[in-house]
Amino acid sequence: MKASTLRTFTTVHTWTGLLAGFALFIAFYAGALTMFHDEIDTWALPKAGLARADTMDRAHRMLDDIVAKHPGAANQIGVTYPADHPSRSVAAYWMDADGEWKTQALAEGAPRDAEDHEHGLADFIYELHYDLGIPVIGIYLMGIVSVIYGLALLTGVLIHLPNLVREMFALRPGHNLKRLWQDAHNVIGILSLPFHIVFAVTGALLCLTMVMLVAFNSLAFGGKLMPAWERMTSAMPETKAKPGTAIMLSPAELGARARQAAIAAGAATFEPDYMRYVHYGQKGAAAEVRGTSTKALGEFGMVALDAADGHVLQVQVPGARDANHATYSAVFGLHFGTFGSLSLRWLYFLLGLAGAFLFYSGNLLYIESRRKRRQADQPLKVRAMATATVGVCLGTCFAISCTFLANLLAPSLGAGPTAIVEPVCFTAFAAAVAWTFWRRPARAAVDLLWVTATVSVLVGVLDVAVNTDRLAHTLAEGRYAVLGVDLVAVALGLGFAWLAIATRRRAVVGDPCSVWSSRRPSGSPGAEVARASDGQRTKEAA
Amino acid sequence: MLAKTFAAIVLGLPLAMALVAVTIFLCRGSSEAVTMPLLVAFFPLWVGIMGATYLFRSGGRAWAWLAVANVVAFAALFIAKATLPGLGS
Numbered sequence: 001m002k003a004s005t006l007r008t009f010t011t012v013h014t015w016t017g018l019l020a021g022f023a024l025f026i027a028f029y030a031g032a033l034t035m036f037h038d039e040i041d042t043w044a045l046p047k048a049g050l051a052r053a054d055t056m057d058r059a060h061r062m063l064d065d066i067v068a069k070h071p072g073a074a075n076q077i078g079v080t081y082p083a084d085h086p087s088r089s090v091a092a093y094w095m096d097a098d099g100e101w102k103t104q105a106l107a108e109g110a111p112r113d114a115e116d117h118e119h120g121l122a123d124f125i126y127e128l129h130y131d132l133g134i135p136v137i138g139i140y141l142m143g144i145v146s147v148i149y150g151l152a153l154l155t156g157v158l159i160h161l162p163n164l165v166r167e168m169f170a171l172r173p174g175h176n177l178k179r180l181w182q183d184a185h186n187v188i189g190i191l192s193l194p195f196h197i198v199f200a201v202t203g204a205l206l207c208l209t210m211v212m213l214v215a216f217n218s219l220a221f222g223g224k225l226m227p228a229w230e231r232m233t234s235a236m237p238e239t240k241a242k243p244g245t246a247i248m249l250s251p252a253e254l255g256a257r258a259r260q261a262a263i264a265a266g267a268a269t270f271e272p273d274y275m276r277y278v279h280y281g282q283k284g285a286a287a288e289v290r291g292t293s294t295k296a297l298g299e300f301g302m303v304a305l306d307a308a309d310g311h312v313l314q315v316q317v318p319g320a321r322d323a324n325h326a327t328y329s330a331v332f333g334l335h336f337g338t339f340g341s342l343s344l345r346w347l348y349f350l351l352g353l354a355g356a357f358l359f360y361s362g363n364l365l366y367i368e369s370r371r372k373r374r375q376a377d378q379p380l381k382v383r384a385m386a387t388a389t390v391g392v393c394l395g396t397c398f399a400i401s402c403t404f405l406a407n408l409l410a411p412s413l414g415a416g417p418t419a420i421v422e423p424v425c426f427t428a429f430a431a432a433v434a435w436t437f438w439r440r441p442a443r444a445a446v447d448l449l450w451v452t453a454t455v456s457v458l459v460g461v462l463d464v465a466v467n468t469d470r471l472a473h474t475l476a477e478g479r480y481a482v483l484g485v486d487l488v489a490v491a492l493g494l495g496f497a498w499l500a501i502a503t504r505r506r507a508v509v510g511d512p513c514s515v516w517s518s519r520r521p522s523g524s525p526g527a528e529v530a531r532a533s534d535g536q537r538t539k540e541a542a
Numbered sequence: 543m544l545a546k547t548f549a550a551i552v553l554g555l556p557l558a559m560a561l562v563a564v565t566i567f568l569c570r571g572s573s574e575a576v577t578m579p580l581l582v583a584f585f586p587l588w589v590g591i592m593g594a595t596y597l598f599r600s601g602g603r604a605w606a607w608l609a610v611a612n613v614v615a616f617a618a619l620f621i622a623k624a625t626l627p628g629l630g631s
Contacts, residue, residue, distance in 0.1 A: 009596065011543065012547075150585065201582065204585040220563030220623075224630060227630075228577065323576060323578065331582065
């Protein structure tokens with residue numbers, strides 16, 4: 001590769017990293033935690049075991065009731081199965097006459113807007129992951145970030161390509177710290193490259209599918225893509241309601257028949273997860289059961305059945321589906337890491353944290369490459385980058401730990417956990433950014449790391465101390481979700497403490513000609529640095 | 543540099559879309575069967591085109607070549623729409 005091409009790609013890599021790095025750090029940190037969404041949900045919002053033997057019979061009666069009260073719902077109404085998640089509530093979803101999605105959970109007496117659902121801790125962190133907590137446009141923003149991320153990956157690999165093999169496992173600790181950071185950035189980037197490619201592609205797809213569909217539909221396919229999309233992603237054939245009423249088979253019965261059909265078609269397992277009726281209560285009604293299968297890249301499969309007599313209309317499950325359904329399902333499977341067992345989720349968790357480190361180290365490399373080596377005062381862009389990196393990245397870690405703590409302490413302060421997670425997170429984040437401006441990045445980084453470490457350890461320790469009964473109760477039942485969240489909180493806290501110690505050492509004894517040195521008193525730069533570098537020179541002379 | 547970037551975004555996007563759409567049409571008789579995998583290929587293709595745009599010697603050349611590529615790709619799409627069965631087959 002020509003030197004000028006290499007330089008161009010390096011510039012593109014730098015700028016794409018600058019544009020997307022912060023959003024990606026938040027997405028990866030929150031996304032790593034979201035790998036344990038259900039465990040965090042169990043931890044955050046203790047619920048009585050919802051699944052009972054008659055749950056789905058009660059759900060059937062609720063559907064009858066909803067359709068009787070809201071005739072618009074007969075068009076299409078869905079209901080979730082409790083599956084194996086203790087935290088999962090059974091709820092119906094339908095579109096009312098005004099075109100708005102409504103929902104009603106089994107425990108509720110009246111429908112409500114499907115958008116304003118309960119904002120638990122786990123759901124909130126998941127939302128941070130895909131829209132940074134920005135309503136409406138956040139998800140499109142993250143879609144664009146995913147595209148920029150793709151370009152950063154491509155250029156990063158191209159820049160590193162000439163040295164790829166030679167420096168594959170090189171990690172050179174020693175005098176040149178920038179070299180060490182560069183090595184760490186490269187080795188993590190290359191070793192987790194397949195994982196990053198998966199996220200750049202599936203992340204863009206998941207955020208921008210609707211936009212992409214509308215564009216392709218009008219620009220290239222003359223309106224034929226939308227109806228085809230229905231056929232490519234669901235198993236439900238086109239159905240028409242006929243005059244007359246019909247008695248619907250229950251969700252439990254249809255789920256059992258769907259499982260039977262799926263396994264007969266070659267799926268390893270089939271756990272019904274969600275189902276929907278069209279033309280509920282009318283002749284010609286159909287139902288589609290969505291379920292998850294193990295031993296498949298895309299776990300979701302669908303079986304469509306006649307809702308009145310239960311005969312199978314179409315099967316799209318692992319082992320028996322077309323390329324469209326398999327690909328669509330694989331996009332979700334690859335992004336959410338559902339194609340393996342618990343160990344795969346741990347791998348995704350670790351790779352997610354490593355990804356967050358990749359973006360953080362990218363920013364550090366930007367700072368290090370532009371550092372003035374012979375003066376304490378650093379250029380504005382270096383100081384701004386250091387402030388933003390500490391404020392946004394460490395601020396995110398701090399804010400998320402605070403949100404866990406707030407969720408834990410809220411009930412004893414008389415507040416509902418679901419009401420406070422969002423304000424606590426955003427306030428803590430704003431405070432961390434303000435603190436970084438106030439204290440300058442070198443000191444703020446140490447402060448934020450220490451306080452994040454303390455809060456994280458407190459989350460685990462206080463939960464064990466306050467909710468001892470619940471912990472004992474879940475352990476006795478052989479469920480380890482609560483203990484797992486506590487232990488991971490403490491482990492992450494210890495990790496942050498280690499980073500705090502290292503960062504403090506850097507600030508106190510490291511090269512003073514850097515934004516990461518705290519040796520410069522904020523009032524009079526120069527004087528102390530001169531003394532410090534004098535001291536160094538004396539030492540070197542000796 | 544900036545001129546190439548805008549060319550990559552503004553002209554690379556429709557070019558990637560047209561290439562994906564033409565490929566779908568060209569799979570005559572099984573267009574709908576390959577649509578999803580090819581739609582998934584859209585974002586990587588766009589990113590690839592963006593990366594390649596930086597290989598042009600100047601911004602002007604990037605705009606010119608990408609414009610020509612777009613005209614060719616959309617002409618092909620226009621002909622394909624008129625002559626091939628497309629989705630639903």
